[in-house]
Amino acid sequence: MHQSPPIAAIRRIAHLDMDAFYASVELLRYPDLRGLPVVIGGSRRRQGPGEGAPAEHARLRDYVGRGVVTTATYAAREFGVHSAMGLMNAARLCPQAVLLPVDFDEYRRYSRLFKAVIAQMAPLVEDRGVDEVYIDFGAAEGGRALGGRALALRIQAAIHERTGLTCSIGVAPNKLLAKMASEFHKPNGVSIVYESDLAEQIWPLPCRRIHGIGPRMSARLEQLGIRNIGELARRERGWLVQQFGRSHGGWMYEAAWGLDERPVVQESEPVSMSRETTFERDLHAVRDRAQLRALFTALCEHLAGDLQRHGYVGKTIGVKLRYDNFQRATRDQTIDGYTNDAALIRRTAGLCLKRAPLERRLRLLGVKVTGLVRSDSVALAAAQPAAPAELSLF
DNA sequence: TCTGGGGTCCTAGGACCC
DNA sequence: TCTGGGGTCCTAGGACCC
Numbered sequence: 386m387h388q389s390p391p392i393a394a395i396r397r398i399a400h401l402d403m404d405a406f407y408a409s410v411e412l413l414r415y416p417d418l419r420g421l422p423v424v425i426g427g428s429r430r431r432q433g434p435g436e437g438a439p440a441e442h443a444r445l446r447d448y449v450g451r452g453v454v455t456t457a458t459y460a461a462r463e464f465g466v467h468s469a470m471g472l473m474n475a476a477r478l479c480p481q482a483v484l485l486p487v488d489f490d491e492y493r494r495y496s497r498l499f500k501a502v503i504a505q506m507a508p509l510v511e512d513r514g515v516d517e518v519y520i521d522f523g524a525a526e527g528g529r530a531l532g533g534r535a536l537a538l539r540i541q542a543a544i545h546e547r548t549g550l551t552c553s554i555g556v557a558p559n560k561l562l563a564k565m566a567s568e569f570h571k572p573n574g575v576s577i578v579y580e581s582d583l584a585e586q587i588w589p590l591p592c593r594r595i596h597g598i599g600p601r602m603s604a605r606l607e608q609l610g611i612r613n614i615g616e617l618a619r620r621e622r623g624w625l626v627q628q629f630g631r632s633h634g635g636w637m638y639e640a641a642w643g644l645d646e647r648p649v650v651q652e653s654e655p656v657s658m659s660r661e662t663t664f665e666r667d668l669h670a671v672r673d674r675a676q677l678r679a680l681f682t683a684l685c686e687h688l689a690g691d692l693q694r695h696g697y698v699g700k701t702i703g704v705k706l707r708y709d710n711f712q713r714a715t716r717d718q719t720i721d722g723y724t725n726d727a728a729l730i731r732r733t734a735g736l737c738l739k740r741a742p743l744e745r746r747l748r749l750l751g752v753k754v755t756g757l758v759r760s761d762s763v764a765l766a767a768a769q770p771a772a773p774a775e776l777s778l779f
Numbered sequence: 780t781c782t783g784g785g786g787t788c789c790t791a792g793g794a795c796c797c
Numbered sequence: 798t799c800t801g802g803g804g805t806c807c808t809a810g811g812a813c814c815c
Contacts, residue, residue, distance in 0.1 A: 794807080
């Protein structure tokens, strides 16, 4: 006979996702743009009428550069514009769209604002970046009423009142389902999902909708004749493990059956910090040596500043290269002890760079520090004498 | 003039130690 | 001389996410 778990053991977890967050924040600033196609994106270079004329918004058609779409308003999305699309491509689909530069400080300000509203209404909230959170509704007052709908509506209203922004919320027995549910009625929607909704609401969805299945894996699944989550659920666990490995295959099977035990965690420590930059034009290690050196040093200094500001030190220093053909390479090296010192990072990253192929031209260079711990918890790496100039390639 | 920047987690081989 | 485990750290790469 089927045994239901006690009510208190059934979790109710919400996933809250701000609607077109960056674009919506910009619309608060420029209400005249409401309803128009607006694209927020990389502000590398611009030319044309927008330049030097702050009264007039820049148009997407005038953009020249390597930036991508960070967010687009729903009006722009109707033209096929979406996040991560190159701006030059987006301009072909919707040349008349207004193009606004990214203003992270402002988005972070609104991020703190809406999260503070949630914190007043629920004790356990997990940060998932600037525009998303998980909320343990089981631990919140009134979080189980109407399966979570009551609290979700109150949170939506409170956020809108305090910020003027809308969000979408999914409430489900776990994070995996809550994340999928928050997309069901976007924008400004609330979706309630129970375990018993699995076959009807989850199984018809494409596998890609599972958080963690991206373009590569969904293509492989399709090759295997698996087009939606229901078809995935019908496969044997052992067969999936055979195809995708013990960890991935097992996880995919669980996900297809709507199973996910991950808790909502309030705090988590960072693992790595990095800085990277894509050049306006591809650079060659020899012919553009001076320019590369300067950029490289600046990256290391910024990264050291980030570490110091946040109070972390790390022990593995690495570089990342992207070549003109878009292939990439990484090299890293672990030092004795921990550091957040710009010169030591620069020197170690220089040694990493020397081990990487440098025949092709580069379009991106990045520096990264991993193995982070709080700087007040360890002794720093011993200061070392500067390497002779010829030791470092750049 | 396709394709940003900042992250997480996993895999897999080799070194090295017990 | 040959034949083993297991565990951990290091390095390189890849998939995925916001």
